[in-house]
Amino acid sequence: MKRPSKAILIILCATLLVVSCSRKKDKFISRNFHAVATEFNTLYNGYNALEEGRLSLNEGYTDNYWEVLPIERMQIFDEIVLPGQSKNESFTRAEEKAVKAIQKHSMNIDGKEKNPQMDEAHLLLGKSRYFDQRFIPALEAFNYILYKYPASDKINQAKVWREKTNIRLDNDDLAIKNLKRLLYQEDLEGQDLADATSMLAQAYLNTKSVDSAITQLEIASNAAKSNDERGRYRFIQGQLYNKLGKKDSANMAFDKVIALNRKTPRIYMISAHIEKVKNFDYENGNKLELTELLTELQENRENRPFLDKIYHQIAEYHLNNQSDTLAIAYYNKSLRTNSQDKLLKARNYEILGDMNFDKSIYKAAGEYYDSTLGNLVLNSKPYRVIKRKRDNLEDVIYYETIAQANDSVLRLVNLPEEERLAYFESLVEKLKIQAEEEEEKKKKEEAAKRNAGLVTVNNTLGGQNPRGRAPNQATVFYFYNPTTVAYGKNEFVKIWGDRSLEDDWRWSDKAKSGGISNDINNNNVLASATEEELFDPQFYISKIPSEEKEIDSISKERNYAYYQLGLIYKEKFKEYELAKSKFQNLLKSNPEERLILPSKYNLYKIYEVLGENDEAEIAKNEIISTYPDSRYATILSSPELATERDENSPESLYETLYEQHENQEYADVISKSENYINVFDGEAIVPKFELLKATAIGRLYGYDAYNKAVKHIAVTYANTEEGQQAQNIEANILPKLINKDFVEDHEDVTNNYKIIFKFENPEMEQVLSFQKVLDDVLKNIKYYDLKSSVDVYNPNTVFVIVHGLKNAQVAKAFDQIIVEEDKNKIKEPYFAIASANYQIVQIHKNLDAYLNINNN
Template identity: 25%
Template sequence: MNNYTKLSIKILISCLSIAIFSGCSTQKNNAKNRGLQNLSARYNYIYNSNVLLNTYQENLSQTHKDNYDNFLAVYIAPEQIDYSSTAPPQNSDKALDEITQKAQTIVAEKALSNYIDEAYILLGKTNFYKGNYFTATEYFDYTARTYKNNNKVYLNALTWKARSLMRLNNYDLAIKVLDTVYTTLDSVKSEKAEPLATLAQMSIDQLDYKKAITYLEAAIKESNQIQSRTRWPYILAQLYEHEKEYDASLKSYTKVENSNAPFEMYFNAKLSKIRINDLLNDQSSNRKQALLKLLKDDKNFDYTDQIYYEVAEDYYGDADYAKAEEYYKLSTSKSTINQYQKGLTYLKLADLNFKNLGNYVNAKLYYDSAANTLPKTYLGYDAILKKSQNLEYLTQRYQTIAKQDSLQMIAKLPEQAREKMLDEIFEPKKNSITNVKTVGNEKSSKINDPFKSRNNGAFYFSNTSAISTGFTDFKKKWGNRPLEDNWRQSLKSSAQVNQQNQASVIGTESSNDIKSTTVLDKTEKIKAYSLLLPLTAEQRSKSDQQIIEAYFEIASFYQQVLEDQEEATKVYEILLARYPQNNHLDAIYYSLYLGNTKRDLSKSESYKNMVLAKFPNSVYAKTILDPNFSAKQNALDVEVNNAYNAVFDKYEKKDFSSVIIGANEINQRFPGNSLQAQYDYLKAIAIGRTQNVDSLLTVFNKIITQHPNDQLINPLVKDHLAYINANLASFKARKIALIDFDATEPRFIAQQENSITVIKQEPLKIIDPVIPGPKKVIPDANVPIVNPPTPTQITAPNQPIVSPAVEILFSKAESNTYYYVIAVGDVTVSVSSSRFGVGQFNRGNFPGTGLKHQLEELDDDQLIYVGNFENLTDVRNYFEGITPQLPRIMKVPATKYTGFFITKDNFAKIKNRETLNRYIEFFKSNY
């Protein structure tokens, strides 16, 4: 019995061992194992994976938002993964993860099956749909190389490899791969649809639409999928329409309309059919009626904006710009869901105002709206930003004119009428009743146009934005002053303080005397704006000058940047009509002489004679008599600049007698040169260092007399004179006027112990006329540059839009410390004289602010930086003030320097030319 038991145990152990061995030998390459692995791989993994993948693709097509204003994508692909982001990938999906796991299981455990190639294809596709195109390319490339002899697998792998490369924008390599795909097509009898569709997408991307039509037609014939009955025919219709094959396009759109396409595709197909029928029948009015009839169908409610947009497009095509603008505006007002459509309509309104209506102020505002609404991936987004930024130049000046006109109008009123008007202006607005008007067959709300308040001639006080800006300006100048008598006084008598204390106590004890916040705000605003009114002759003159400068700069911008000579002429004539005597007459006459050469020869000749008769010594008269004068003048400026640097070297060495001789020689050789005021100033300082105060006063007064319009030296000399006259006894006691003069920091005004916040000032402008030269060639005629180019100022080429890497390196955050920087891209040139010019500008135009200029040297660049500015407004004001003066301040070629402002933190990140250039890109894109 025991022997039998032992034998039974041995037999059982042997059977178990055989079973275990058999189970562990599945990797043996025999027919049985191959059959088992093929069965398991096919039904447990491949089949289920394909079901999951098909479901994922269907869900993706349903959630994908198509842009019907462009060609639809032949196949849908997600965005590439942003590897710099710490956020989890957005394209991750449980289905994709499950497919990946199944495919990896086949590769790891089913090595003897016939489905390893399909497993690798699945791994490539899951990475493709996750947006991980680099990894997807590697999987497809490996599969294509490993299974080159299997034509179907080879073709499939190359097709998806090409798609991955296209998503990586590696079109050169993708084209080579697709060449192989094309030559391999004939080697297979089926499964040609996807390769053909990929070839069609590449042709669309390469703008070869005829070839795209051929490939897409073939792909539709080869496919039995849903996309071959809806999406691909719609794209084919778009391509036919683009190629003006309208009959074929109409046939394809009808096929989509009669299919079970999504409603949005159906609706757009119907819109397109209306458009094409209009083109075929040449009856635009019928199309408008057909479009407006669509509004009656409730199903089209969400597409009202597109219907109005199409109607506007029709009116635009008919050159009826007023009607086009009306319906474009209706489109924006009805756009509630499709933000892309809304942004596109804003862009159309902007282009309409810019190109057709000539309303550049409105155009700027619409470009702003388009930039805020359209995605940053929009093809023309960079150009929109540039247009918006540069048209701000016009908007600011039109607002200045409106503001000053309004202030002057109120100032002219009798006191009681003035008080009544201010009371009405600052009365809190009540909600106005919305008017209703009928457009087409639909009643719609009449939208108040916010842009009208900012047009030329608009009443300033109806513009709440402008009022807010002015109120802020008052606070910057006077501080947050309390509403009280004698508010200008910083130090008050004890009686005044007691009165105020008593008033405050009474105010806290008696609730009946407490005013509402609204009343206080209103009273404060009225008081603030009353102080801005030009009530005296001097104030009126300053207000007039602001209007003159604004008109002059607007006209110059139209003429030199926008190249709109007709509009420039209109503005110049408005300026002359309002101010027949102004400080720009020579430039205005010359510009009107040029502007009328092709329009009115008699007018042109009249203005030419005015220039020659009234301003015979001006650069304009010299240019009329000698067309090459401008080129000669530029060469002369270079020589005068170089000579100035030589004289300044002697000044730094304290060789003052040589400075006086050198300045006299240059002024004799080149009388009336562009830097004469600066030569005279160096000569004056040298005289002050060698002679008594009477001699110094004589030359200073001579500078004031000879250069009354100079904005760089004249303000500085006036400050010097004021300081000398205030301390004249002290100066009279000296044998030499400037005995303690520091050559690097000449100043006559009292030193300030603490830095003072820069007071906002109006941007300074060069009063000296600049000859409007020949029209400049702008790289993109639709993208104007910021400032009108001048013969002494070379416009830098357009910088590329800032990249994500730049955004990461530099911060947009506001700071308590800003610098203004002039970057000189050459370490071999001396910037001493240029720094001296910056100091002159600071002391003459921002006295008492504690501004200092310093030098930071990099390996390849020199940075002159001015600070400290406590906020963005102050540094921007300084930037706008100094920029027009830079050609006269800087004694290096204009192509070698760039001016910008920067926060202290960002400035610390500039270590070399690469980071400097990256910040300049950042600055131009954000400021």
């Protein structure tokens, strides 16, 4: 009897407890039951999920120390989050817990909330939405607290979080107003004060009020309970002082970060040291002290994760100290650290590229700029700047390669037989030495392979247990066993070959520079040589061009490269000495007649810029006396006419040609453009003629020919305005024109039709005469406003077109709407076509395909 009674008693107590804990009764037990259940169950789990999400958010976020840090470490994503979606499951779980607490434990009785934990639940709801980047719903949650729980002890937190959300929504002015009012009305202390002032600082930063932001960060730094936050605020203060040019104040802020040492994340301390080094006064500062500091930073084992930044700053120090060799060494050290900071890597590559550029080593500079682009965000402003630099080098690298290669060949052509033989005998000796070294290396590798062994559990060397281990102990650590290390090295060599320690070591076909052996290995001649020919000087001598035509072709190609290099160095890079040497070398090399006069004129302009007035006067007089009828002579002899454009100037010729293009004289435009491109070769007007020619080609020969012509301009004149226009056409316009499919002749699809009269190989007088008759006929047609025009279809075909028809049936029965007295005047056959299809026919020149479809 006892057991049933006990069970009944338990059931009665449980029922009584449940009834007494109703959310509808304002009882002591009910209030405290729901408060305890909310705080220690639902909200506890919710805040755990929120903290888990924040930690994952922080782990995935990387600060950009090249700019002023944001107050709050939080990655904002551009993707739009749809209702029901989330970027982080932890925040979703936290939100669910908050909603569960509100739904199951809210005690709203007579319009008043009796559960004291509901304000905490709504705060958790707002925070979880905030970190999930759903700022509008988050704002609703925080506003609900302010509206519903004005006496809550969390009210100040809710106000701060509301303004954090407003800042994320770009309502900075509203946030500043509300936060200033909060700080004035409430006596905030501790973390509440730190949160309010730090957010106010962020709002000031967003509105470019740097001084005000610094003041608020000072308050936040002193009030913050977390040293992590304090270190961040102090570091941002230093950055802002630097932005204002107050280096002493910045250094004081950075010193406070450094003084925190291990109390704050080490990245702040290292970055503070680096920022102080950037502020170093190279004229009056103690360089020995700075060197010791930099040495200490790089040698400290705790700083290993930050060596990329430390090496970069050491390189910057040496660069500012005019120690270029040491700077280059440390920039490369920074790159070899496998840094995850892409901006730092881009900066290293860019500086190395600039250093090579300044030394006129353009090929190496181009390679460094390529690496820079690989570490920048595509189409960002820094990317476009470097891309422009790299594109400007494209032509230099191309023409320098041609000039150097052809110069080498021509030097060999001009060498006497004895000197040729001596040169190649020396070359063969070096090849033999190289071959012997490779053979010796191969033997050593084979010997190492024979001695290599696999590591085993009881692997020993010389009968001795490494490091005194007993035979039954665990496997020896890999790097303590010389046999295992040797085996690993041999396996690496067997798979990858002999690779040097450098970036992209996996690529075996990277371009190499320096050394005759590298030049030889890159020579295609070696690929066709047998082993016997490889070491025979006569084999190489036999490969030297001997025919006059071939030598002349090489010489012309080299001279044109010289001319282009002279123009590029003069116009793009303002490297006047380099440009002068190229033009002078060209004039000494028996150039073509068309290159002589522009080269002399460019030399004259270079002499003027360099202040070499005597040379400029000689060049001027030579041009005027030798080429009196040229444009250059006119410009030099009559400077006042330099700005006037006569009928033979490139600009006037272009305008005339453009008028011909407008008159559909496409064949003539193409022919004359080709002629002018040759005449004005090397001048700025050439890309304009090329683009005009491409347009005429497209109108006359269709899409495929136009596509080819545009791509030629985009590549050949990439750095000009016309080249960029061609690139835009290639990327954005040509893809829209590629479709060849005809639309259906249906009113739902198109309501614009044309009548086409086709003339094969006509005289233009005949076409114009027909158009005149047609216009007279069209005037007499009632109810329709029709007009005519003439279009060139291809070199052999011309269309006379009637415009203004809106109906397919009317268009196809065009002869029926002509008044009776005019019907005998129009005897030419015609066909009707929708305007959309006519456009396709003109673009792709596929009239036959259209007519076949309609005939079928």
